[in-house]
Amino acid sequence: MLRRAGFGGTPDEISSYASLGYEAAVARLVDYEKVADDGAEARVAAMAAELDMTKLASIQAVWLQRMAMTARPLQEKMVLFWHDHFATGNGKVGRPQAMDYQNQFFRANALGSFRELLSGISRDPAMLRWLDGNTNRRSSPNENYARELMELFTMGPGNYTQADVHEAARAFTGWGLDRDYQVTFNPRQHDTGQKTFLGKTGNWDGDAILNLILAQPVPAEFMTRKLFNYFVHDHPSQAAIKQLADTFRQSGYRVRELVRAILLHPEFRSPDAYHGVVKSPVEYLIGGMKTLGINEFLPGIQGSLTRMGMNLFNPPSVAGWDWGTGWIGTNTFVERLNTANSLTTQRGNAAGRGIDPIAIVQQLGAATPDELVDGLLDLLVDGDVDPGLRDSLVDYVVGEYQGAPSNFLRDPQRLDRTVRGTTHLIMATPAYQMA
Amino acid sequence: MLTRRKFLQSGGLALAGAASLPLFLGRTALAAQVAGTMSDYGPDTILVVIQMSGGNDGLNTVVPYGLDGYRAARGAIGIPEANVLPLTERVGLHPEMGKLFERYQAGQVAIVQGAGYPNPNLSHFRSMDIWHTAVPDAYAQTGWLAGELAATQPTNPLYAVSVTDSLIPALAGAGTSVPAIPNVQAYQLRTDTRYPADRAAQIAVADWSYRQDYSGRAGQGYIAATGANALASTQMVQDGVAAYRSTVEYPNFALGASLKSVAQMIAAGLGTRIFYTSFGSFDTHSAQPNAQARLLGGFSNSVDAFLRDLEGMGQANNVLLMSFSEFGRRVQENGSQGTDHGTAGPMFVIGSRVTGGLYGEYPSLTKLDENRNLRYQVDFRSVYGTVLEGWLGVDQSVALGGRYDSVGFV
Numbered sequence: 001m002l003r004r005a006g007f008g009g010t011p012d013e014i015s016s017y018a019s020l021g022y023e024a025a026v027a028r029l030v031d032y033e034k035v036a037d038d039g040a041e042a043r044v045a046a047m048a049a050e051l052d053m054t055k056l057a058s059i060q061a062v063w064l065q066r067m068a069m070t071a072r073p074l075q076e077k078m079v080l081f082w083h084d085h086f087a088t089g090n091g092k093v094g095r096p097q098a099m100d101y102q103n104q105f106f107r108a109n110a111l112g113s114f115r116e117l118l119s120g121i122s123r124d125p126a127m128l129r130w131l132d133g134n135t136n137r138r139s140s141p142n143e144n145y146a147r148e149l150m151e152l153f154t155m156g157p158g159n160y161t162q163a164d165v166h167e168a169a170r171a172f173t174g175w176g177l178d179r180d181y182q183v184t185f186n187p188r189q190h191d192t193g194q195k196t197f198l199g200k201t202g203n204w205d206g207d208a209i210l211n212l213i214l215a216q217p218v219p220a221e222f223m224t225r226k227l228f229n230y231f232v233h234d235h236p237s238q239a240a241i242k243q244l245a246d247t248f249r250q251s252g253y254r255v256r257e258l259v260r261a262i263l264l265h266p267e268f269r270s271p272d273a274y275h276g277v278v279k280s281p282v283e284y285l286i287g288g289m290k291t292l293g294i295n296e297f298l299p300g301i302q303g304s305l306t307r308m309g310m311n312l313f314n315p316p317s318v319a320g321w322d323w324g325t326g327w328i329g330t331n332t333f334v335e336r337l338n339t340a341n342s343l344t345t346q347r348g349n350a351a352g353r354g355i356d357p358i359a360i361v362q363q364l365g366a367a368t369p370d371e372l373v374d375g376l377l378d379l380l381v382d383g384d385v386d387p388g389l390r391d392s393l394v395d396y397v398v399g400e401y402q403g404a405p406s407n408f409l410r411d412p413q414r415l416d417r418t419v420r421g422t423t424h425l426i427m428a429t430p431a432y433q434m435a
Numbered sequence: 436m437l438t439r440r441k442f443l444q445s446g447g448l449a450l451a452g453a454a455s456l457p458l459f460l461g462r463t464a465l466a467a468q469v470a471g472t473m474s475d476y477g478p479d480t481i482l483v484v485i486q487m488s489g490g491n492d493g494l495n496t497v498v499p500y501g502l503d504g505y506r507a508a509r510g511a512i513g514i515p516e517a518n519v520l521p522l523t524e525r526v527g528l529h530p531e532m533g534k535l536f537e538r539y540q541a542g543q544v545a546i547v548q549g550a551g552y553p554n555p556n557l558s559h560f561r562s563m564d565i566w567h568t569a570v571p572d573a574y575a576q577t578g579w580l581a582g583e584l585a586a587t588q589p590t591n592p593l594y595a596v597s598v599t600d601s602l603i604p605a606l607a608g609a610g611t612s613v614p615a616i617p618n619v620q621a622y623q624l625r626t627d628t629r630y631p632a633d634r635a636a637q638i639a640v641a642d643w644s645y646r647q648d649y650s651g652r653a654g655q656g657y658i659a660a661t662g663a664n665a666l667a668s669t670q671m672v673q674d675g676v677a678a679y680r681s682t683v684e685y686p687n688f689a690l691g692a693s694l695k696s697v698a699q700m701i702a703a704g705l706g707t708r709i710f711y712t713s714f715g716s717f718d719t720h721s722a723q724p725n726a727q728a729r730l731l732g733g734f735s736n737s738v739d740a741f742l743r744d745l746e747g748m749g750q751a752n753n754v755l756l757m758s759f760s761e762f763g764r765r766v767q768e769n770g771s772q773g774t775d776h777g778t779a780g781p782m783f784v785i786g787s788r789v790t791g792g793l794y795g796e797y798p799s800l801t802k803l804d805e806n807r808n809l810r811y812q813v814d815f816r817s818v819y820g821t822v823l824e825g826w827l828g829v830d831q832s833v834a835l836g837g838r839y840d841s842v843g844f845v
Contacts, residue, residue, distance in 0.1 A: 092716075132720040132771055140770030144720040147776070151558055162557060162806045233653070276653045307621065309601055317488075317716075319560050322601060325657050329602040329615035330665035331622060333658070337641075337665075338625045345627045389644050396640045417630050421637055424626070428641050430655035430662070 003435040004231050004277065005029045005263060006073025008287025011363075011379075023264070030111065030260045032072035040069040056096040060302055060312045063103060068286050068297075078110035078259070079103065080282070081230055083312070086121050086153060087320035088130045090313045098126040098181050099313045111256035114223060114248075118153065118210045122172065125181045131318065134177045138191040141169035148318050149209075154219045160198065167195040171204045214253060220245040227258060232268050233276040234324055240267055275384055275434040278327050281308035283435055284336055288343055288427060291379060292360070296353045298342050307335040328433065340427035344420045357419035361409055368405035369397040369418075376422055381431040389429065397422055474828030476788055476845070477753070481708050482827055483697055483741075484580075485690065485758040485783075486603070487734070488715035490559060493763035493780030493809075495727060496532075497546055497797075501525035504800030508766045512724050512773070522546075526797055531732035534739035535783070542791040543742075544783060545844035547818055549798040551779030551811025555762065559718070559776070563761040567605040569816050569835050577608035579819055580709055582834030583827070585609040592667045595709035596700065598693045603711045612660040614668040619676050619696045624669050642666050675703025683744040688733035690714040694741035701750055708827065717760060721771035734758070738785060746787075755786040755826050755845065759815065766800055767807060778804070779811035782818055784844050794842050817842055 002009035002017060006029070009017065017025045028035060044066050051058035063079075070076050083106060090099050102124050109117050121127050122145075128134040131145035146168035150160045174190030177183060195204045198212050213219055224245040228236045244261050251257035267273060279287065282305065289295070298304070305311065309332040315321055346354025364375030373393045377383045383390075397418045401408060409415045426432055474480055495512065499505050500519045519527035520536040526548075528536050538544050552571040556562045565571045569579035577585070584595060584606075597603045597615040606613040616622050626634040645663035649656040679699040685691035693712040700707055714733075719726050738756060745751040763780030779798055795813035804810055817839035820831040825845040832838050 132773070135721045135771035135773075137770045140768075142720050142769050142771050142773070143775045144718075147558070151560070157556075157558055157561055165557075272653070278654055278658075316600070317559070325654055326601065328658050328661050329597070330612075330661055330668060331615040331617060332601065333661050334622065334624055334665050334669055341625045341627065345629070347629075386647065388647065392640055392643060396636055399636065417627070417633060420627055421630070421633055425637055425640055428662070429644060430649060430652070430658040433658050434654060 001025060001029075001263070002073065003279075003283070003287060004077075004268075004273075006077055007067050007283050008290045008435075009073075010290045010293070013290070022269075026260065026263045029074040030256060030263065032075045032111075035071050037071045040066055040071065043069055053100065054096055056090050056099065056313055057302060059096050059100045059103070061297070063312060064282070064286070064297060064301070067282060068289065068295075074259070075107065075110045078255070079106045080280075081227070082106040082110070082117065084315065084320035084323075085226070086117075086127065087315040087318050088124075088126045088313075089315055089317075090126075093126045093129045095126065095129070095181055096313070098129070102126045103313075111259060112254075114219075114253035114255055115210065115214055117255075118149075118214075119207055121153075122149070122206050122210065123175060123183050125177055125183055128175055128177055128183065129181075133172060133175050136169060136173050136175065137189045138170075138173045141166065141173055141191070143169045145169070145172060146209075150213065152319055154213050154222060155216065156218070156222050159216070159218050164197055167197045167204075168209050170195050171197070171209045172206045175206075217245075217249075220249040220253070223255075224248055224258060224262075227255075228262055228267075229323070230277075231259070231262050232265070232273045235272070236267065240265065275381075275431060277435045278324050278433055279435045280321070280323065280327060281305050281310035281332075281336070282312070284308070284433070285339060287435075288340065292343065292355045292423070293363075294343060294352075294354060298339075298346070298350075298353050304335060304339045304342070308332050308339065309335075336433070337424070337428050340424050344424045344427070355420065355423060357416050360419055360423075361415060367409055369394050369401075369408050370405065372409065372418065373397060373422060376419075376426055380423070380426045381429065385429060385431050393422060393425060396425065474824070474826055476826065476828075478828075479708075479753050480826050480828065481701065481710070481750075481754045482822060483694070483710045483712065483754060483756045484605070485734070485738075485756055486711070486713035486715075487717050487730075487758060487760035488563075488713050489718035489760070490562075490762045490764055490776055491717040491730075491760035491780060492719060492723065492727060492774050492777075493760075494766065494800075495723070496529050496731060497522075497526050497548065497781040498529060499526050499797050499800060502797060502800055504766070508800065509768055512768050522793065526793070529728070529731045531728045532735040535735040535785075538739065538742070538785065539791060543787055543789055544785050544791050545789050545842075546793050547782040547784065547813050547842060547844075548793060548795040549779045549809065549812030550759065550782045550795070550815045550818060551762075551809075551813075552815055553811075555778040555804075555808065555811070557762065557776040557778075557806070557808075559761060564604070566759060566761055566815065567603070569819055578603070578605035579834045580605045580711070581608040581611045581613070582836075583709070583823060583829055584611045584613070586829050586833035589708075591706045592664045593671055593700075593705045593707050596697075596707050596711070598696055598710055598712045603713065606709070606711055612664040614664055616668070616672065616696065616700075618692070619672055619699050622669055623673050624666065638666060671705055672700065672703070675705050676700065678703065681744050681747065683740050683747065685740045685744075686733055686736045688714075688737055690733055691737035691740060694737050695744075698741060698744045698748075701745070701754070702748055719764070719773050720769065720775060721773040723768075723773040742785070742787075751787045755784065755789065755822065757785075757818070757822055758783040759818075763809060765808060766803060778808040782815070784818070784822070788845060790844050792844075794844060813842065814839065821845060 047062050067076050132142045133145045136142040143165050147165045170191040174186050224241050247261045248258040366372040366375045498514045498519050500516045501524050518530040521527035567578050568575035595613045597606050600617050602615040645659040676699045679702045685695045697710045759782045764774035764777040798809040820839035821842045823831040
């Protein structure tokens with residue numbers, strides 16, 4: 001559950017949630033306001049005080065630290081969801097502070113009202129720049145935001161016409177940005193004429209357009225399907241979607257109630273869901289660090305994430321990232337393996353940024369090659385691999401060693417080499433790529 | 436499942452390791468395995484696709500400066516006639532495309548005007564999907580070039596390369612595994628440097644594991660196939676590109692860097708016949724003039740540098756470039772010094788073996804469709820078909836689900 005509802009867990013976090021029982025664990029994740037998060041807040045505040053927060057790299061670093069440390073993992077997992085859903089890129093926005101402002105908006109509304117999320121994002125400074133809402137004027141409307149609002153943010157293609165795009169663009173005219181990236185509204189640039197949108201005619205403004213969209217049945221199903229794919233797996237039954245979407249709509253589009261229902265849905269605990277979603281790069285990285293007891297990020301980690309295909313605050317397009325097997329190309333997969341190699345081979349001054357082989361062996365209570373492999377497989381992939389792969393890893397660990405198995409890990413160099421190498425190899429397995 | 440060690444002991448050596456694949460497959464073998472495909476231009480023809488992502492404004496690329504309606508629609512962002520690089524009395528190139536203009540005059544550039552498809556879709560994603568699958572009227576899963584791979588059945592893991600940050604959907608599907616190599620330098624696998632002797636053992640276990648059966652484990656079969664290709668292709672690329680020497684300076688521009696990677700891989704003789712590049716963003720809803728000038732200048736200069744590099748290595752006759760964008764843009768400019776989503780646009784086909792010139796009619800700027808967009812003149816699938824059959828020498832019907840008449844540029 002922590003792999004899906006968060007970014008994985010440390011062994012301590014996992015046993016803490018497990019001791020609660022299932023429904024109480026869901027409640028702790030979903031009703032996160034009740035969980036104190038002082039440790040992460042203090043660390044993030046200290047980082048923000050130290051870093052130049054007008055730089056994108058600083059904002060990325062602070063967010064990663066929050067993902068790794070937060071006691072409210074579901075909140076942060078939803079911030080990532082909204083960043084992907086309302087995908088905005090600093091490459092065009094060119095204002096890291098505006099990206100940070102948007103990030104904080106997502107955090108404040110992570111499980112809030114979808115209506116308020118839409119209303120807020122429609123006049124969010126970074127979004128106004130990203131989809132040209134700031135130059136959408138009465139005399140000749142700019143369709144960029146209106147189209148993506150319907151295609152990507154609420155309904156999906158096939159549920160509106162080009163004429164609806166044009167009429168919605170008219171309704172959103174008049175918004176702008178001043179030099180300080182503050183939002184402005186110029187009534188003279190706002191089109192007050194009659195607009196016919198989704199079959200209804202009136203003097204609609206932007207919020208009226210959002211209400212007309214949310215009056216349709218489509219958005220609830222559209223968002224339910226996307227969140228189901230995010231948390232459970234990518235092949236939900238239509239019945240499950242319909243039932244969850246009804247819950248969502250009846251709650252008045254409260255995302256908290258939809259996500260709670262998804263986490264409590266039988267499918268979430270089904271064999272199909274188990275190891276059924278590909279980890280995104282941040283989950284691969286942060287989950288690995290948590291599992292292996294690493295608290296410090298590697299230097300240059302932003303570059304690694306980018307090469308893994310996830311440059312935070314710069315998604316590939318307004319459609320966000322291509323999740324699932326879309327994360328896996330030869331280049332991004334090589335970068336996963338190279339990141340795992342970095343995490344498993346740090347030594348000397350950088351040792352705190354990588355694994356501690358001696359501590360791992362003690363934690364696992366391993367002495368023999370079999371115990372080492374089984375312990376690491378349990379730790380990293382719940383032991384969920386084919387026996388042949390397990391045996392091949394043992395073969396690799398044993399190598400040319402001919403001595404007694406119980407003496408195997410007594411040789412410090414042998415321990416160092418095989419714990420690091422085996423951890424790297426398990427992080428390279430297909431099973432480890434799955435959440 | 437057998438363990439790897441038992442498998443080796445049982446004599447299954449031929450499949451033992453992609454890491455050692457280059458030792459088995461020398462250049463002769465690479466050439467031989469693709470000899471089944473042959474065009475009039477020989478067995479070694481190479482296609483380089485250039486995707487202009489975001490929807491390039493065709494009207495300010497191949498500028499219809501002498502056609503009715505252009506000036507009226509483009510009062511703020513039209514290209515002044517004096518600046519157009521004239522191809523005919525009616526159309527000419529954007530002023531930043533001087534290098535391509537010279538290549539055009541040398542007969543190396545074919546321009547297909549008004550390329551598009553029926554019932555155009557104005558969504559970036561759906562329209563790109565249509566160009567990637569070559570299926571305009573249904574949702575398809577297989578990229579058109581993956582269909583080519585299905586027809587050719589190459590065994591070389593580098594037969595096609597996606598020179599992009601993520602595998603391009605045009606090369607995905609049909610059970611194929613195509614490497615994504617945005618940059619050849621970064622494309623290498625690291626292992627623990629303290630124990631160099633352990634590297635071969637680690638790679639052998641990983642490679643063996645990627646060749647096992649993952650049925651019943653969602654997603655893992657695809658990951659394993661990708662892993663196997665990654666181990667083989669990183670090794671081949673690093674072995675091969677070390678020999679690349681070039682004095683050609685590429686522009687400091689995304690497409691330039693991509694095409695330099697392509698040149699390095701061609702020089703390495705890896706047997707790659709399809710390269711796919713992408714750059715942008717051409718989504719110029721606002722402040723179009725500067726943005727598009729930079730992109731088209733970068734396109735023209737990068738392609739020219741690439742062609743000079745190929746000429747230097749004696750490969751120019753083997754390479755064809757084809758560019759496209761998911762759609763052109765609205766004829767009527769908007770109020771943001773930009774243009775909204777449109778329909779048909781020009782495609783460039785470039786190379787020393789191309790029959791240069793203009794193909795297809797320029798769409799009328801006054802007889803527009805119901806959304807005030809251009810009506811397409813040439814079905815893009817006929818351009819794809821011409822490239823597949825005329826240049827790569829493969830049956831187009833597998834990739835395109837039908838046969839299209841040749842446009843005639845090769």
